[in-house]
Structure formats: structure tokens, C-alpha cells
Amino acid sequence: MNYLQVIIVAAGLSGVALLLWALFSGPSPRKEATRRLKSVRYRHASSATDRLEAQMRRAVAARKPRIHQIAGSASRAEALAVRLDRSGLKWTIPQYVYGSLGLGAFVTLLVFLQTGALLLALAFGIFVGAGLPHFVVNTFIKRRNNAFTAKFADAIDLLVRGLRSGLPVSETLALVSQEVPGPVGEEFKLVTDRMKVGKTMEDALQATADRLAMPEFNFFVITLAIQRETGGNLAETLANLSDVLRKRAQMKLKIRAMSSESKASAYIVGSLPFIVFAMIYWINPEYIGEFFIDERLMVAGVGGAIWMGIGAFIMAKMVSFEI
Known part of the structure; x- marks a missing residue:
């Protein structure tokens, strides 16, 4: 092995180490402290306007998350764990990392044995090892989000019927978790489980909204928060929201066709x-x-x-x- 190959191998190992550091390193401590102070201030604010502003901020952040901070996560490792949870897969972070490294090493070795070009083999190995698992997770996240969106309007209609029949909101949420199959029932079951262990309905719903990072569910959470602060007919408000979500889904289908x-x-x-x-x-x-x-x-x-x-x-x- 000549000096050029040694340099290429060292550069490849340094790139892998840099990727691992970027994966598991957290944000700046000063920025993290500022973010936590803002979160505490909005969480314990007595003004209804401050609370709604905090929920709107979380909704906007979930709609366009930062690259290394996803759905309220505090580090890249936590963001990766949230992405794996959103995908519906039973993968853990070590399994994902070891699988990516193993796949990259296998592709590198295969291309090197076939071609004898170490630089090309490293390029293919890094590309496949880092890109293919990420693509697979994104595909499963998109598939699960589409399944959630397809049933979410029906779940809101079930909530409306329960409210109009006289049931409280907490019982209608439990009814949705039992009657609606797929990701919608799973997420609402998590909400009801959080409420059973002592969390308020707003905190349980907001935790799910932060993790899902879906505009449709953010609309639902904001609607409940506004209705709780201002009052009004919740069943009629949710019925209007269901109609808006269905029209939104139809518009997406039209755009996809065009x-x-x-x-x-x-x-x-x-x-x-x-x-x-x-x-x-x-x-x-x-x-x-x-x-x-x-x-x-x-x-x-x-x-x-x-x-x-x-x-x-x-x-x-x-x-x-x-x-």
C-alpha cells in the first residue's frame, strides 16, 4: 500500500469519526440554556396570550425543524431516536449506527475487490452507508405520516360525535385510541396513557405534537388550546377542522397529480x-x-x-x- 492509499484510508476513517461526532454531539450549552429558559417562561406564564404564543412557536418549529434538532429534541442522538420512533420501526440507535457502519464497510470492501480503486470504494461505502439507512427511515416516516393523515379526519369526526353525545374530551380521546386503527389509534393511546399517569391533556397532546411534527396534528392541538382559553362549541370547531383537513388532503392529491x-x-x-x-x-x-x-x-x-x-x-x- 503506497502513501496515497494510506492517506485515503486515514481520510476515510477521519470522516467516519467526524460523522459519529456530529451524530452524538449536542448543541451549544449557551443556546440550550437560553432555549430552556424561554420554554420555562412560556410554560409557567399566567397570560393566555403567552401560552398560545408558545404553542404557535412549537407548531412552527415542528413544521420546519432544524437539521440537528427535530421535534423538540435536545441533541442529535435524541433527534435520531425521535426519527426512529416516528418511523414505526423497532430499531435502536446502536442498531442504526452499527448497521450503517457495517453496510458502508461491506460496500467499500465489495467495490474495492471488484475494481481495486480504494478512493472509489471509500466514496461508494460512505455514500451507501450514510445515505441508504437515512433514506429507508425517511421512507417509513413518510409512509406512517400518510397513514396517520388518511385516518386523522375520521378520528376527529369520532371525537365530534362523542362530544355531541355528552362525553367529556378525555373519554372521547380514549374512544379514538380504541376504535381507530393504525398510527392514529397508537398515538392517541399514548396520549391517554400520559394522562393516566398524571399529565394534563394539553401537555400530553403537545408532547405528541412535538414528536410527530405534523401540521395536521398541530392544528388539532392549537384548536383545543384556543377553545379551552376562549370557550365556545368544541364539537363545531372540531367539525370545521375536520372539513379543513379533508380539503387540505384533496389539494395535496391535486398537486401530486399536476x-x-x-x-x-x-x-x-x-x-x-x-x-x-x-x-x-x-x-x-x-x-x-x-x-x-x-x-x-x-x-x-x-x-x-x-x-x-x-x-x-x-x-x-x-x-x-x-x-
């Missing part, structure tokens, strides 16, 4: 270079094999992949609409 052609074009344009590369390698391996030997071609290939990734990101943003 942007489907653009998304298909983006998928084709993004995947075509890789398909052509694989076909040429299959037909004439000697012609394309220089990419695995010549370091200049490897650098050019990595640069082209980076520019393609930037283009794919821009196209994804162009066809992504937020309601």
Missing part, C-alpha cells in the same frame, strides 16, 4: 446517466474500466456525480409544494 409529469421527467433525467454507464460497462468493460483505474477519471466521475446530485436536488425542490 406535478407527476415533472417528477417522472426528473426521475428519467436523473437515472439515465447511470443506466447508460451500466449498459456500456456490461457491453464493453475495457472501455469504461478506465474510470476505476485512472485517478483523473475517478475525480471527474465524482465531480459529475456531485453536480448531478445538485441538479436532482434543485429539480426535487421545483416539483415540491408545501400547503
